Amino acid sequence: MKRKPLHNRLMALLSIAVGLAYFGGGLFLVASSATFGMLPSGILRYLFGALLIVYGGYRFYRGYDQQKSEDS
Numbered sequence: 245m246k247r248k249p250l251h252n253r254l255m256a257l258l259s260i261a262v263g264l265a266y267f268g269g270g271l272f273l274v275a276s277s278a279t280f281g282m283l284p285s286g287i288l289r290y291l292f293g294a295l296l297i298v299y300g301g302y303r304f305y306r307g308y309d310q311q312k313s314e315d316s
Contacts, residue, residue, distance in 0.1 A: 252310070259307030263300045270296030 247253075273283065273293030284292055 267300030
């Protein structure tokens with residue numbers, strides 16, 4: 245069976261890495277109390293953090309699905 249091109253495999257891995265970064269950023273916004281004067285505060289902070297967590301999970305799943313489909 246022929247393997248997928250290298251750029252397809254790299255894009256899947258990049259999507260997984262970016263998904264983890266978004267997920268981690270969302271967790272940081274929700275769990276951290278440090279705002280450094282430039283991060284949103286109040287309810288907006290938690291909504292944005294939750295949005296980043298959901299989008300990070302989506303990006304991770306999409307990259308994992310691409311990686312899995314390339315291996316088979």
